[in-house]
Amino acid sequence: MTTSQPPVSPLSLPGNAAIEQQVQAAIAAIGARPALTHVFFVACGGSLAIMQPNKYVIDREAQGIRADIYNSNEFIHRNPRGLSENSVVILCSHSGTTPETVEAAAFARSRGALTVSLTHVADSPLAQASEHVVHYEHGPEILPSDSSSALLYRLVFGLLQTREQNPKYAALLRSLQALPAVIARVKEAHREQSIAWGRDYKRETLIYTMASGANYGVAYSFAICLLQEMQWIHSQAIHAGEYFHGPFEITDDDVPFILLLGLDETRPLEERALAFAQKFSQRLLVLDAKTFDLTGFDPEMSGYLTPLVFSPLLRQYVDRLAEERGHPLSVRRYMWKMDY
Numbered sequence: 428m429t430t431s432q433p434p435v436s437p438l439s440l441p442g443n444a445a446i447e448q449q450v451q452a453a454i455a456a457i458g459a460r461p462a463l464t465h466v467f468f469v470a471c472g473g474s475l476a477i478m479q480p481n482k483y484v485i486d487r488e489a490q491g492i493r494a495d496i497y498n499s500n501e502f503i504h505r506n507p508r509g510l511s512e513n514s515v516v517i518l519c520s521h522s523g524t525t526p527e528t529v530e531a532a533a534f535a536r537s538r539g540a541l542t543v544s545l546t547h548v549a550d551s552p553l554a555q556a557s558e559h560v561v562h563y564e565h566g567p568e569i570l571p572s573d574s575s576s577a578l579l580y581r582l583v584f585g586l587l588q589t590r591e592q593n594p595k596y597a598a599l600l601r602s603l604q605a606l607p608a609v610i611a612r613v614k615e616a617h618r619e620q621s622i623a624w625g626r627d628y629k630r631e632t633l634i635y636t637m638a639s640g641a642n643y644g645v646a647y648s649f650a651i652c653l654l655q656e657m658q659w660i661h662s663q664a665i666h667a668g669e670y671f672h673g674p675f676e677i678t679d680d681d682v683p684f685i686l687l688l689g690l691d692e693t694r695p696l697e698e699r700a701l702a703f704a705q706k707f708s709q710r711l712l713v714l715d716a717k718t719f720d721l722t723g724f725d726p727e728m729s730g731y732l733t734p735l736v737f738s739p740l741l742r743q744y745v746d747r748l749a750e751e752r753g754h755p756l757s758v759r760r761y762m763w764k765m766d767y
């Protein structure tokens with residue numbers, strides 16, 4: 428490992444220059460640490476879900492760095508022994524106000540770790556609690572390469588380059604340049620099917636999601652944020668490997684599933700789950716990345732980038748569902764309305 432690498436590739440994205448500077452400053456600070464043995468990804472809910480593929484990347488790519496992922500409150504209470512001055516803690520909170528995540532940043536700093544936070548709100552409590560902040564953009568008008576999910580990958584591949592000379596950062600940036608067009612093509616290819624799905628599934632009270640590897644976080648976020656939180660539809664994200672160790676017993680012809688088939692090394696788990704589920708359920712929505720036009724993605728990055736395509740694609744499906752149900756995605760009963 429080295430600490431004297433220059434900042435990562437000069438190849439730049441046609442995105443927001445201020446964001447690029449923040450990413451580079453965080454990567455430089457990570458490179459300047461005397462040692463780095465552990466990366467902790469810490470957040471809650473949807474912000475936690477987008478971190479999951481990053482642990483997958485570090486598990487697959489890193490030589491001497493371990494990654495773990497924690498709900499913010501669990502991180503504080505579990506108090507991992509490995510958390511030290513040799514750790515980087517990457518936190519994320521869209522609002523920058525989730526108290527557990529703000530507290531987790533202070534906790535990580537008290538243990539000597541370097542803190543890097545992503546948030547949409549520049550001057551938020553999380554931004555103030557962290558040493559490095561990447562202030563991301565949000566909304567339909569932004570470049571997908573400036574989204575929180577893409578920025579996490581930029582941080583992680585930058586970290587791997589600066590610490591271990593991992594060569595894939597340039598391939599990531601090249602692929603991210605292609606991401607807006609890829610997303611537009613895939614969404615367009617699914618336009619009719621998502622309209623039909625919204626109509627057909629609007630009365631379902633329960634919909635399961637299933638995936639593995641780099642895509643499990645997308646299935647998890649769709650289940651807990653989009654279906655449970657924003658549509659009040661019962662759900663669970665089933666890990667495709669775990670499906671055979673309990674959940675497959677609930678499979679029946681009228682039990683709805685959404686199955687994600689990605690392009691990473693765990694695809695055989697997803698294919699096995701699909702082969703079983705389609706024998707017994709007539710209510711499957713199968714989204715298979717092999718059918719996507721991913722022109723512009725570097726082949727070695729496609730498995731990692733699939734979650735960044737599944738996510739907006741699933742949003743298109745749930746937008747149609749919400750429309751058909753007359754239940755806007757913004758409605759909450761408890762969240763942000765009371766103390767909890």
Ligand SMILES: O=P(O)(O)OC[C@H]1O[C@](O)(CO)[C@@H](O)[C@@H]1O
Pocket residue numbers: 471472473474519520521522523524525528652656
């Ligand atoms: O810390 P954040 O990202 O602002 O999250 C707040 C809330 O937003 C969600 O991610 C989605 O609404 C929830 O899961 C979470 O409780």
